[in-house]
Amino acid sequence: MILSSYNTIQSIFCCCCCCSVQKRQVRTQISLGQDGGLSEKHTQRHRPRGSELSSRKQSNRGCVQPSKRKPLPPLPPSEGAEEKIRVKALYDFLPKEPCNLELKRSEEYLILEKYNPHWWKARDRMGNEGLIPSNYVTENKITNLEIYEWYHRNITRNQAERLLRQESKEGAFIVRDSRHLGSYTISVFIRARRSTEATIKHYQIKRNDSGRWYVAERHLFQSVPELIWYHQHNAAGLLTRLRYPVGLMGSCLPATAGFSYEKWEIDPSELAFIKEIGSGQFGVVHLGEWRAHVQVAIKAINEGSMSEEDFIEEAKVMMKLSHSKLVQLYGVCTQRKPLYIVTEFMENGCLLHYLRERKGKLRKEMLLSVCQDVCEGMEFLERNCYIHRDLAARNCLVSSTCIVKISDFGMTRYVLDDEYISSSGAKFPIKWSPPEVFHFNKYSSKSDVWSFGVLMWEVFTEGKMPFENKSNLEVVEAISKGFRLYRPHLAPMCIYEVMYSCWHEKPKGRPPFAELLQTLTEIAETW
CATH class of the missing domain: 3.30.505.10 (SH2 domain)
Known part of the structure; x- marks a missing residue:
């Protein structure tokens, strides 16, 4: 039998300038042995902690209600807690502005901030920081195929x-x-x-x-x-x-969305004119250089041919349309007349001239590849709800590696020449336009699809003029009666069926560019 009693011993401790009294309980156990003698033990009873204290209070006081205090909210994540993305450079990039960071192909960089889809802030292994073009890097993961040559x-x-x-x-x-x-x-x-x-x-x-x-x-x-x-x-x-x-890494540098982050206004003193390479609807086009090391095309806009103020606002949007199958707009010069539009330079020039100069030398696989390039660029514009309005071979350009890119998208909206926007005018692209455009001036991605069908016809005829023996008025009458362009002799029936699907009288009956691209890809894989 064990008898217990509790005695309280007070002990005094001093801490700094104040004193505290700590109570210590000593439990006296009195054991009654079999022989009837008494033995006494003293055990120090330590101050209970944590869950031990809680359970003891409940046992001493009976049934105790649990605490109604709400748990503290979680701490907000610190700014540095977000996982940084490590990327690998696909190409060399030389800084064009003091805020840029140099990239060296195959080296790793840390992304600190994504300012917009096209320009990111990065840090190299030496701790240098600056802005880089996002299309020059890819996430450095073993599962990411883009890191492989x-x-x-x-x-x-x-x-x-x-x-x-x-x-x-x-x-x-x-x-x-x-x-x-x-x-x-x-x-x-x-x-x-x-x-x-x-x-x-x-x-x-x-x-x-x-x-x-x-x-x-x-x-x-x-x-x-x-x-x-x-x-x-x-x-x-x-x-x-x-x-x-076999890789393309480093050999063919992609265009950047502008020369730097939100730099759309270009100082004309930084441009050098090398030679005239053509003339267009708005004026003369020159091959030039920006800051003596970047080749560019410079379009000098004739005064009175364009609504310049509206175009300058639109240029800020157009610069952000960056895709491998679109001719990149780098910026505009508005500080003096004439206004200059500065774009990516395409070495092989206009697609229409390219086709005519190589007549009889291009295999049908190459012609189909041209159509795939244009369709890919148009699918991007369609996905971004942007209408070209004047898609034709004359408004596509060819790079040094024979990649075709779309140019002058959306430009017709700023033309001030009434003859161009009139269905009776010779300059209006009637032969590339669907009924809803030449009757009601109604543009959409589906009107671009119609024009794409005509562009395919241009490609497979190696640059012929559509409806070459008909006037614009005769074309309007023929299209309205259901007449369509004939099948080019270089175009197999499967290609002509794609063209013809683009020329449905009703816009809703025409396929979207995403579907057209899939169809063309399937045809290319079976040839």
């Missing part, structure tokens, strides 16, 4: 073949997006054998139900980079192993 996202089958033929090495290869969403294609160069010419094989990279990638079903991989690495060392079902990755 062999991957080409925006490339057609024909462009892939042309690239590999230029390399002309056994096993030279690239990986590109397939026409099937979420899958890829390996294009590989096979050297000439005794009985066969050099050829290019296309192998589809597929994914099985368990999410593993393969070319040959016996060899499965968790990721596309693992698959490519394996086939670089083992043919394993391919005609040759993948020996030489």
Whole structure:
């Protein structure tokens, strides 16, 4: 039997300038042994802590109500807590302004802030900070295919073949997006054998139900980079192993959205005029240089030909339309007359002249690739709710690598020449216009689709004039009665069907550009 009693012992402690009294409980246990004697133990009872204290209070006081105090709200995340994105430079970038940061191809950078979709603030390994063009970098993750030299996202089958033929090495290869969403294609160069010419094989990279990638079903991989690495060392079902990755990284620098962040006004003293390269609806076009190192095209706008104030406001929006298949607007010069429009320079000039100069020399695969480039750019404009209004071969330009880009989108809105906007005027693009435009002046992405069908016709006729023997008035009458352009002899029926679908009388009956692009891609993969 154990008898317990509690005694209180007071002990006094001094702390700094004040004294406190701490009470210490000592428990006296009196044990009654079997022999009837008494023994006494003293144990120090420590001050209970945490949950021990809570449970003891409940046992001493009976049933105690739980605390009704609400838990404290979580602390807000600190500014530095957000995970920074690490990127890899795809191209070299030389600073154009003091606020820019130099990029070196293949090096890693830390993104500090995304000012807008086109310009980001970054830091290099040395701690230097500045603005960089977002289309010059990609997220540095092993699963991100863009960090690999062999991957080409925006490339057609024909462009892939042309690239590999230029390399002309056994096993030279690239990986590109397939026409099937979420899958890829390996294009590989096979050297000439005794009985066969050099050829290019296309192998589809597929994914099985368990999410593993393969070319040959016996060899499965968790990721596309693992698959490519394996086939670089083992043919394993391919005609040759993948020996030489062919890349565009660093060789063809993309245009930036303006020369720097929100720099749309360009000082004319920074422009040098080299030579006249053409003339357009608004005035003379020159090849020039900005700050003596960036090649540009400079359009001098004739006074009275354009509503300049409206255009200057629109230019701020147009600069933000940045895409690999659009001619980039760098800025405008408004400080003196005439007004200058400064754009990306395209070495091979106007698409219409390009087609006519190479008549009989362009394979149908190349002609289809031209249409794919234009369709890709128009799909971007459609997605961003931007209407071109004057899509035609004359308003597309060709780069040094034979990539076609759309130019002068939206410019017709600022023309002051009444003859141009009149359905009876010779300058009005009647032959590229649908009924709702020449009857009611009603523009939309679907009116651009009609014009795209006519552009395809221009491409597959190698630059012929549509309705060449008809006046504008006769064209209006013929189109209104259901007459359409004939099938060019270079265009297979599947291509003509795409053109014809663009010429539906009702805008709603015409396919969107996204659908057209998918159709053209599927055709290209089967040729």
